[in-house]
Amino acid sequence: MSATGIGAPVRRKEDHRFITGQGRYTDDINRPGQAHAYFLRSPHAHATLKKIDTKAAAAMPGVLGIFTGDDLAADKIGGLICGWMIHNKDGSPMKAGPHPALAQGKVRYVGDHVAVVVAETLAQARDAAEAIEVDYGVLPAVVDTATAAQAKTQLHAEAPGNTVFNWHLGDKDATEKAFKAAKHVTKLDLVNNRLVPNAMEPRAAVGDYDQGEGAFTLYTTSQNPHVARLVLSAFIGIAPENKLRVIAPDVGGGFGSKIFIYAEETVCVWAAKKVGRPVKWTSDRTEAFLSDAHGRDHVTHAELATDAEGKILGMRVKTTANLGAYLSTFSSSVPTYLYAPLLSGQYDIPAIYCEVDAVYTNTAPVDAYRGAGRPEATFVVERLIEVTARQLGKDPAKFRMQNYIKKFPHQTPVIMMYDTGNYGASMKKALELIDYKGFAKRKRDSGRNGKLRGIGFSSYIEACGIAPSAAVGSLGAGVGLWESAEVRVNPIGTIEVLTGSHSHGQGHETTFAQLVSDRLGVPLENVSIVHGDTDKVQMGMGTYGSRSGAVGMSAIAKALDKVIAKGKKVAAYVLEADEADIDFKDGNFLVKGTDRKLDFGSCALQAYVAHKFNGQDLEPGLKEGAFYDPTNFTFPAGVHICELEIDPDTGVTRIERWAAVDDFGNVINPMIVEGQVHGGIAQGVGQALLEGARYNADGQLVTASFMDYCMPRADDLPSFQVGMTVTPCPSNPLGIKGCGEAGAIASPPAVINAITDALGHEDIAMPATPQAVWRAAQKTLSRMAAE
Amino acid sequence: MANVTMTVNGKAVTANVDPRTLLVQFLREHLRLTGTHVGCDTSQCGACVVHLDGKAVKSCTTLALACEGASVTTIEGLASGGALHPMQEAFREHHGLQCGFCTPGMIMSAVDMVNRRGHALDEKTIREDLDGNICRCTGYHNIVKAVAAGAEAMGKGAAPVRQAAE
Numbered sequence: 001m002s003a004t005g006i007g008a009p010v011r012r013k014e015d016h017r018f019i020t021g022q023g024r025y026t027d028d029i030n031r032p033g034q035a036h037a038y039f040l041r042s043p044h045a046h047a048t049l050k051k052i053d054t055k056a057a058a059a060m061p062g063v064l065g066i067f068t069g070d071d072l073a074a075d076k077i078g079g080l081i082c083g084w085m086i087h088n089k090d091g092s093p094m095k096a097g098p099h100p101a102l103a104q105g106k107v108r109y110v111g112d113h114v115a116v117v118v119a120e121t122l123a124q125a126r127d128a129a130e131a132i133e134v135d136y137g138v139l140p141a142v143v144d145t146a147t148a149a150q151a152k153t154q155l156h157a158e159a160p161g162n163t164v165f166n167w168h169l170g171d172k173d174a175t176e177k178a179f180k181a182a183k184h185v186t187k188l189d190l191v192n193n194r195l196v197p198n199a200m201e202p203r204a205a206v207g208d209y210d211q212g213e214g215a216f217t218l219y220t221t222s223q224n225p226h227v228a229r230l231v232l233s234a235f236i237g238i239a240p241e242n243k244l245r246v247i248a249p250d251v252g253g254g255f256g257s258k259i260f261i262y263a264e265e266t267v268c269v270w271a272a273k274k275v276g277r278p279v280k281w282t283s284d285r286t287e288a289f290l291s292d293a294h295g296r297d298h299v300t301h302a303e304l305a306t307d308a309e310g311k312i313l314g315m316r317v318k319t320t321a322n323l324g325a326y327l328s329t330f331s332s333s334v335p336t337y338l339y340a341p342l343l344s345g346q347y348d349i350p351a352i353y354c355e356v357d358a359v360y361t362n363t364a365p366v367d368a369y370r371g372a373g374r375p376e377a378t379f380v381v382e383r384l385i386e387v388t389a390r391q392l393g394k395d396p397a398k399f400r401m402q403n404y405i406k407k408f409p410h411q412t413p414v415i416m417m418y419d420t421g422n423y424g425a426s427m428k429k430a431l432e433l434i435d436y437k438g439f440a441k442r443k444r445d446s447g448r449n450g451k452l453r454g455i456g457f458s459s460y461i462e463a464c465g466i467a468p469s470a471a472v473g474s475l476g477a478g479v480g481l482w483e484s485a486e487v488r489v490n491p492i493g494t495i496e497v498l499t500g501s502h503s504h505g506q507g508h509e510t511t512f513a514q515l516v517s518d519r520l521g522v523p524l525e526n527v528s529i530v531h532g533d534t535d536k537v538q539m540g541m542g543t544y545g546s547r548s549g550a551v552g553m554s555a556i557a558k559a560l561d562k563v564i565a566k567g568k569k570v571a572a573y574v575l576e577a578d579e580a581d582i583d584f585k586d587g588n589f590l591v592k593g594t595d596r597k598l599d600f601g602s603c604a605l606q607a608y609v610a611h612k613f614n615g616q617d618l619e620p621g622l623k624e625g626a627f628y629d630p631t632n633f634t635f636p637a638g639v640h641i642c643e644l645e646i647d648p649d650t651g652v653t654r655i656e657r658w659a660a661v662d663d664f665g666n667v668i669n670p671m672i673v674e675g676q677v678h679g680g681i682a683q684g685v686g687q688a689l690l691e692g693a694r695y696n697a698d699g700q701l702v703t704a705s706f707m708d709y710c711m712p713r714a715d716d717l718p719s720f721q722v723g724m725t726v727t728p729c730p731s732n733p734l735g736i737k738g739c740g741e742a743g744a745i746a747s748p749p750a751v752i753n754a755i756t757d758a759l760g761h762e763d764i765a766m767p768a769t770p771q772a773v774w775r776a777a778q779k780t781l782s783r784m785a786a787e
Numbered sequence: 788m789a790n791v792t793m794t795v796n797g798k799a800v801t802a803n804v805d806p807r808t809l810l811v812q813f814l815r816e817h818l819r820l821t822g823t824h825v826g827c828d829t830s831q832c833g834a835c836v837v838h839l840d841g842k843a844v845k846s847c848t849t850l851a852l853a854c855e856g857a858s859v860t861t862i863e864g865l866a867s868g869g870a871l872h873p874m875q876e877a878f879r880e881h882h883g884l885q886c887g888f889c890t891p892g893m894i895m896s897a898v899d900m901v902n903r904r905g906h907a908l909d910e911k912t913i914r915e916d917l918d919g920n921i922c923r924c925t926g927y928h929n930i931v932k933a934v935a936a937g938a939e940a941m942g943k944g945a946a947p948v949r950q951a952a953e
Contacts, residue, residue: 011879018887019875019894021822021862028821123805200826200834200888200923252824252888253923285827505886505924671882675929679885682926706831706921714917714927719910743926 005518006734009671013524014509023250026204026221031278034206035064037268038125039281040115040132041290042107045141045362045699046153049105049134052115057131062124064275066132067267068115069104077101077270078236080261082327083478086165086336086358094165097156097360099326101236101263107136108155108325109362110700111290113263118275141362141699145322146299148359155325155360164323164332164358169340170414175353178314182305186388192376193766194297194322194693195686196709197369199504201252202283203262203292207269211276215243218269222248222532223258223502224542227479229534231261231329238269241534248532251504255683256368257292258504259544260329264291289704294693295369297322298335298376304384310392312403314351315343317380321358321366328367332358337415337475338373338463344412345381346423346459346637347403352413362699368544370683370744371462378460382749386457387762396457396753397436401427404459416463418635420727423459426661430639433659433721439643442656452646452777453656454758457639458750464738465550465634465729482629483547484540485555487516487563489622491608493601494526497559500540501552502532506740507672508548514668515553515734519560520600521587538625546636546738549668554732555628562624566607570622571598573613574606632731636738638662640681640746642754648781651774653689653755658720660746665729665737673739674722680743681720686712687744688751692767710767760784793854795820796864804851810844811835813851814861822862822891826921833920836892836899837861843899845919862891865898873940874898874933883933885924896920897934898941906942908935 004010017023054066080099087093098104102113115132119125142151148162155162179185206219216239222228225246232238232246251258264281272279283291300319306312321335340354371378389399404423411417439455446453466472469480486498497512513527530536543552564584571589572579581592589598598606603622606612610620643657660677667673690710694703703709728735748766755773756762760783764776792801795818802817814820814837825847826834835847838860865872874897877883884890900908900916908916913934914927922930 012882014887015879015884018884018890019862019871019878020866021820021891023822023887025821025824025888027825028815123807198923200832200886200921201824202826250887252826253886255923285829285832507885675882675885675925678926678928679924680926683923705829706827707829711831711921711923712926713921714931715911715914717914717927719928719931720926 002518004524005514006668008514008669010510010514010524010669012507012510013513014507025201025250025252026206026219027282029206029219029249031206031208034278034280035118035120035275036122036125037271037279037281038117038122038129039113039264040117040129042103042110042112042114044107044136044138045110046139047107048137048139049103049107049114050137051135053133054115057117057128060124060128060131062120063117063128064120064277065118065271066115066128067102067271067274069100069102072100072102073104076237080263080266081231081235082329082332084330084333085476086167086332088165089168094332095159096164096327097158101266109364111364112325116267116271118271118279143361143363143695143697143699145297145320145359145361148322148361149357155362159360162360164327164360166357167336168353168355170353171351172353174351175314175316178351179305179316182313183308184306184392186304186384186391188302188383188387190300190302190380190383191765192296192298192300192379193687195295195369195691196289196693197255197257197292197295198288198711199253199255199257202285202288203258203264204282205265205268206278206280207272208278209273215245216269216272217245217247218265219247219249220265221251221258222246223251223254223504223544225502225532225534226500226540227542228261232266232269236266245535248502254504255370256295256372256544259542260293260367285706286704289709290701291364293328293365293367294324295366296376297366300380302380302384304388306388306392310394310399310402312347312349315349315384317343317354319356321356322361322363323358324361324363324365326365328365331365331367333477334368334373339377341415342374342377342461342463343381343414344416345378346405346461348405350413354414363695370680371741374462374741375684375745375748378458378745379749382458382460383752386753397427397431400457400459417632419632419730421635421637421663422725422727423637425725426637426639426663427459429723429725430641430659430661433661433723434641434643434657446645452648452758452780454754455641455643456750456753456757457641458746458753459639460742460746461635461637462741462745463633463635464546464741465630465732466545466547467633468631469629479541480629481541482627483551483555484538484625484627485559486623486625487556487559489563489604491605493522493604495522496528496530497556498530498537499552499556500537500542501548502543504543506543506548507669511668511672512553512556515556516560522600546740549736550634550729550732550738551628551630553734553736555626557733558626558628559624562626563622566622566624567600567603569618570603570607573618574598630732634665634729634731634737636662636664636742638742638746640750642750644754644758646755646758646773646777648777651770651777653768653773655685655718658718660720660743661723661725662739662742663725663727663737664739665726666735667724676739677722677743678720680741681747682712682717683744684747685717685751688748688766688768690716690767690769789852791852791855793856794858796861806852808851809847810849810851810854811846814846820861820863824888824891826888831921832889833896834889834892836895836920838895838899843896862895865894872898873944874937877933877937877940881929881933881936883925883930889920889922893920893922893930897937900934901938901941906938908938
């Protein structure tokens with residue numbers, strides 16, 4: 001391993017600009033003549049728009065334009081789309097209502113977009129928005145996930161019973177049979193709480209229109225600028241792709257919430273032409289709470305069947321998923337194909353049947369948030385497993401190991417073909433890291449101090465490296481999920497790598513350069529990674545689903561292979577040898593069995609000087625591109641163990657120890673991978689202990705600021721013990737599985753399993769806030785007193 | 788409109804501003820010092836922390852006019868003569884940042900923490916003292932390591948910013 005190659009904990013190349021305040025985020029960008037947009041949002045969860053009177057507002061100082069849904073319709077600007085078609089149990093397509101960027105006829109959640117004011121300054125736009133008179137016909141709000149389908153009020157005429165789809169996966173008959181044969185059945189009712197992603201950089205957009213060229217530019221906070229351009233061009237109809245440039249510069253975190261194509265970005269780029277000025281919008285945090293796509297929000301009943309020895313026989317799951325007021329870009333895929341196919345977890349389960357009803361409610365749209373479907377599945381599986389172990393009187397670690405899949409490849413009953421893994425190895429390592437043997441003593445010590453100590457396990461699996469195009473196409477995806485790369489070698493041997501992946505904290509500028517340095521034997525500083533600009537990178541699918549390593553880097557590896565192959569041809573001419581006799585090693589092209597060689601930089605120069613060959617025999621230049629389409633999902637898996645202590649007097653839960661052992665396949669930069677694990681765990685702990693988006697019965701979001709929605713802070717968390725095991729992924733050339741979502745997937749059940757272990761009963765839901773834990777602990781104390 | 792004069796990163800600046808202008812708006816929009824960020828609207832996240840006369844403040848809840856005659860240091864003014872401040876170096880060395888958005892505020896708060904609490908900072912102290920800064924990426928694990936290392940390095944080498952200013 002070289003100091004900068006694959007496997008080295010290289011310090012990040014991008015950090016210098018971030019630690020010196022030189023990062024360039026969307027809100028840092030200002031265009032000459034820029035005007036400001038302010039969105040008038042609905043204060044009601046559900047209302048008809050009887051009249052919007054903008055006359056007085058339009059006369060206010062500085063106002064350049066006020067637009068409503070009618071103006072978008074008049075310009076034939078299409079609605080926002082959902083790119084994944086789900087079919088009902090009976091084979092009919094899901095039922096979706098339209099999703100206009102500015103409301104037409106009705107508003108459906110608090111924060112829905114009624115109108116946009118574009119003015120010289122933001123203050124003027126705000127003042128004018130206050131002067132817009134809107135006559136709302138207030139309707140009853142549908143808020144509750146579990147009962148939305150029974151509500152008398154209907155959000156969309158297209159979706160009777162507020163139901164988007166009734167979907168299922170698995171073999172119902174085989175599962176019924178398994179349950180009939182069971183010795184023991186565990187039953188659980190679970191709520192997966194609604195979360196707000198809250199990337200620290202709020203969304204922002206600057207739309208610009210060049211009248212001379214007839215071309216638009218959109219600077220935006222996107223995880224996937226090419227997908228944004230595709231949707232804005234092909235479906236919304238802003239402009240053809242060759243007349244629309246989308247730039248996603250430095251992006252301050254995404255976690256899924258910046259995948260989607262939202263109303264504000266769409267309106268800004270459209271309005272730039274309407275007012276003839278660049279138009280800027282930056283979300284404030286309250287707007288982010290109201291209008292960023294939320295995550296999770298499932299209500300589930302789940303059952304697990306086991307035989308007399310504790311072997312799992314079957315699982316059945318019935319989930320209602322809240323999709324909010326409109327279908328966001330990928331919302332329909334999250335509680336279906338990103339959820340149910342993970343219900344086998346790490347276990348050999350012969351029969352699984354899962355039903356999912358998706359409902360509309362008068363709440364913000366719900367879509368992918370870190371893990372997307374997989375945390376919800378893991379929560380179901382790992383709560384069922386833990387409770388079953390308790391009910392059977394088995395050690396939770398041993399019960400897991402008894403039921404782990406041990407032979408690969410393994411076909412689950414819910415689509416997935418697991419390629420490789422060693423789940424027992426991760427469990428063993430995690431048990432050592434947490435000092436499982438010492439737990440009983442630590443629990444006694446806590447008890448002596450009047451504290452309740454618990455330990456909780458989570459053996460998660462995720463399907464990522466998203467995803468084989470043909471496979472996702474057959475499941476309803478509107479696009480293929482390959483990735484592209486272009487490696488441009490300059491005449492003096494420096495290199496630009498253009499990638500369709502997008503970095504918003506993941507450190508691609510470092511890890512991708514490590515791959516190039518490793519393969520071509522060039523110094524890291526000679527490699528630049530170019531991403532996030534549709535004028536530079538031709539096409540790409542972006543970053544989400546832990547796909548940048550497994551898919552994005554595989555595309556780069558493929559392009560590098562082509563560069564080396566072309567380099568060999570050049571070297572053959574320069575070294576006057578047969579191409580078949582040229583080897584490439586440690587940055588040099590070598591003639592086998594001789595000391596003749598050409599270093600990579602000289603080869604690049606020769607490729608451009610092109611004196612040694614003519615264009616008929618070999619094209620000049622050294623630039624190669626590749627598209628990589630994965631052959632399978634990848635299956636990172638691991639074991640997280642949480643040990644915590646509850647103060648029954650205050651309800652405060654302190655996490656005392658955390659052991660995480662993950663198998664991500666081959667690792668490019670362990671420092672960056674561990675950082676991903678840390679961040680993921682923190683978000684999962686946030687879900688388990690602190691975070692919950694709450695709407696009241698009227699559909700008002702009562703947790704719409706950092707004062708009301710509890711974000712994890714430094715003193716809510718411990719330091720983490722992170723370990724790794726490695727089974728290289730067989731389905732991509734680098735053996736990478738992906739690491740971005742693991743922590744967020746693994747951690748919520750680990751925390752809740754530890755809390756319920758400490759409490760001695762299962763009566764607690766997420767988020768287990770001090771108030772909720774205090775109530776639950778009183779039940780524990782009164783039981784202890786009775787015993 | 789009102790006139791305001793202050794020193795920002797060692798340079799005297801004077802401007803005619805709307806009296807409602809916040810310090811962070813003044814820095815970002817008037818001076819184009821965009822390293823100071825706005826991550827919330829309730830003074831909770833700390834992405835906007837700068838030093839005002841040597842002490843950390845949230846520039847999103849400070850009026851520019853209230854800084855008349857004051858000395859302001861932003862993330863752009865922390866490095867001196869091309870050399871990174873030890874706290875900046877520690878954040879890079881210990882991978883204390885991912886997306887970078889909270890980082891300027893984190894670093895300014897961390898330097899202030901050292902100024903107030905000294906160079907030997909244990910994990911508990913650092914975690915409690917970072918209460919006014921939110922990071923969504925790192926889980927704080929490496930930020931805590933970076934702050935401890937940066938604090939120690941400040942003790943060995945460069946003087947804390949406030950002392951240097953005095």
